[in-house]
Amino acid sequence: MAWQSLDIQRRSATTTPMPGARQGNEVAKLIDISQCIGCKACQVACMEWNDLRSAVGACTGVYDNPLDLDSNAWTVMRFTEMENNGRLEWLIRKDGCMHCQDPGCLKACPAPGAIVQYTNGIVEFHQEHCIGCGYCVTGCPFNIPRLSEKDHKAYKCSLCSDRVAVGQSPACVKTCPTGALHFGSKEAMKDHADHRIADLKSRGFQNAGLYDPPGVGGTHVMYVLQHADHPEWYSGLPQDPKISPWIGIWKGLAKPLAIGTMAAISLASLFHYIIKGPNAISKETEKEVEDETRS
Amino acid sequence: MRRDPNDLDRYTAGERVIHWTVGISFILAGLSGLVLFHPAFWPFTLLFGSSTWTRILHPYFGMLMALAFLLMTVWFWRLNRMSRVDWQWLGRIGEMVNGDDQNMPEQGKYNGGQKLLFWLLLIGTLLLLFSGIALWRAWFHFPVDQVRFAAVVHSAVAAVMIGLIMVHVYASIWVKGTIRAMWYGTVTRAWARQHHRAWYRQITGLGNGQPR
Numbered sequence: 001m002a003w004q005s006l007d008i009q010r011r012s013a014t015t016t017p018m019p020g021a022r023q024g025n026e027v028a029k030l031i032d033i034s035q036c037i038g039c040k041a042c043q044v045a046c047m048e049w050n051d052l053r054s055a056v057g058a059c060t061g062v063y064d065n066p067l068d069l070d071s072n073a074w075t076v077m078r079f080t081e082m083e084n085n086g087r088l089e090w091l092i093r094k095d096g097c098m099h100c101q102d103p104g105c106l107k108a109c110p111a112p113g114a115i116v117q118y119t120n121g122i123v124e125f126h127q128e129h130c131i132g133c134g135y136c137v138t139g140c141p142f143n144i145p146r147l148s149e150k151d152h153k154a155y156k157c158s159l160c161s162d163r164v165a166v167g168q169s170p171a172c173v174k175t176c177p178t179g180a181l182h183f184g185s186k187e188a189m190k191d192h193a194d195h196r197i198a199d200l201k202s203r204g205f206q207n208a209g210l211y212d213p214p215g216v217g218g219t220h221v222m223y224v225l226q227h228a229d230h231p232e233w234y235s236g237l238p239q240d241p242k243i244s245p246w247i248g249i250w251k252g253l254a255k256p257l258a259i260g261t262m263a264a265i266s267l268a269s270l271f272h273y274i275i276k277g278p279n280a281i282s283k284e285t286e287k288e289v290e291d292e293t294r295s
Numbered sequence: 296m297r298r299d300p301n302d303l304d305r306y307t308a309g310e311r312v313i314h315w316t317v318g319i320s321f322i323l324a325g326l327s328g329l330v331l332f333h334p335a336f337w338p339f340t341l342l343f344g345s346s347t348w349t350r351i352l353h354p355y356f357g358m359l360m361a362l363a364f365l366l367m368t369v370w371f372w373r374l375n376r377m378s379r380v381d382w383q384w385l386g387r388i389g390e391m392v393n394g395d396d397q398n399m400p401e402q403g404k405y406n407g408g409q410k411l412l413f414w415l416l417l418i419g420t421l422l423l424l425f426s427g428i429a430l431w432r433a434w435f436h437f438p439v440d441q442v443r444f445a446a447v448v449h450s451a452v453a454a455v456m457i458g459l460i461m462v463h464v465y466a467s468i469w470v471k472g473t474i475r476a477m478w479y480g481t482v483t484r485a486w487a488r489q490h491h492r493a494w495y496r497q498i499t500g501l502g503n504g505q506p507r
Contacts, residue, residue, distance in 0.1 A: 013337070015334060110330070110331045110332070110333075110334070111346060129346075131349070133432070134432035135331075135446075137432070138430075138439060138443055147432060244440075246444055249447050250443075250447045250450055254450050254451060257454070258332070258453075258454035259335070261454055265461045269469075272392070273465075276393070276394040278469060278471050279470045279471060280471040281483070281486060288488075289483075289488050293484060
């Protein structure tokens with residue numbers, strides 16, 4: 001991309017540095033769960049702007065619709081009803097890509113340039129470079145990317161990078177009728193979250209807090225949670241998400257170790273041949289065998 | 296076609312075909328798998344049509360290899376049972392590598408190194424097969440924790456297997472007169488007596504003299 005607003009800071013399966021002269025401003029989307037009414041306007045806006053139409057599903061007795069993310073549903077409202085101190089609480093979490101600062105999908109992706117992270121922090125899939133292996137699904141600590149059944153490419157929320165590039169907010173934020181969704185610089189979003197958290201605490205939500213998990217370097221989609229001490233109450237939001245250590249070994253130590261071993265064996269073989277020479281049958285043995293065979 | 300009436304039959308046509316099937320599918324699975332392992336091997340995508348074709352084909356190459364290797368196991372496992380002499384041979388492999396193989400313990404159709412390689416490759420093939428199925432998202436859906444673990448197993452075992460095969464291939468290049476057995480199934484009597492004396496004696500009834 002030739003847009004300064006879409007300068008790339010990380011690129012999948014690329015071992016050399018990205019152009020880094022220009023510094024981008026980190027952006028973030030803030031999802032204030034305490035102000036969400038579960039209207040799903042954000043889902044509709046996402047479908048509209050990105051031209052996505054999921055197959056019509058069936059009612060299974062819960063509010064979630066569609067039931068899960070898929071290649072055509074990049075954001076889904078997940079509804080949880082729970083009783084807390086004798087009060088009914090309806091915890092509605094807008095699920096979708098968290099745009100990790102340290103993205104597990106990008107780390108796992110073997111296709112150069114199929115996943116990029118812009119300097120503003122947005123993690124984007126470039127499906128034209130995607131080979132459909134699903135390693136991004138394996139790498140993601142939030143279970144977000146989905147392989148399309150139709151084209152076998154991986155899809156997820158782009159944080160409307162095309163809109164953000166020209167100074168617009170993501171479609172979901174633009175359409176949210178209650179002000180539960182906010183978009184701006186990451187700093188501004190943290191400031192706004194502080195006000196919301198103070199307000200929630202004054203209303204009796206002592207454990208209200210911001211969800212910006214440090215295990216993945218922070219995220220560019222953050223939640224204000226009424227119960228930040230129990231993120232798992234919100235449809236299994238992970239307590240302390242991290243890129244799995246297995247992914248770390250697979251994409252870290254294993255690579256130089258394997259290549260080094262293969263290179264060492266090839267070179268050792270070559271030099272063994274040069275130093276020791278071929279293992280050939282001596283003339284004497286040949287002669288002996290000839291005599292033996294004749295007798 | 297027999298070039299020399301004194302040559303010894305080492306492999307039947309069927310044995311040669313199955314070995315080549317394993318070999319070719321191993322190379323195809325290896326080259327396509329390396330693409331998925333490290334971007335340094337990305338140019339290998341050109342061999343398979345495109346990067347996406349590389350991803351599509353890799354598991355099928357692997358399945359072919361596993362199938363062919365398991366077939367080869369049925370064929371060859373009896374010949375690869377390890378005996379005490381094989382372990383003695385392995386214990387003195389340093390002499391062999393040093394190019395001083397005159398005093399090595401007498402070996403049958405296969406030496407201890409070949410037998411050990413066979414079993415290691417069998418274990419490796421099974422590990423690659425099972426971990427590969429977990430990674431094969433086109434057909435299978437496993438819990439993500441298992442897929443992550445399988446990815447580490449798959450790449451580590453594959454790297455070890457490639458290393459073992461490099462040694463296997465080099466050994467056949469180093470020991471002159473070996474590769475022809477893979478091509479047309481025969482070896483010279485001198486080759487057999489030098490490297491597999493027990494086998495030589497068994498099929499010719501000759502060569503009871505002391506090894507030089």
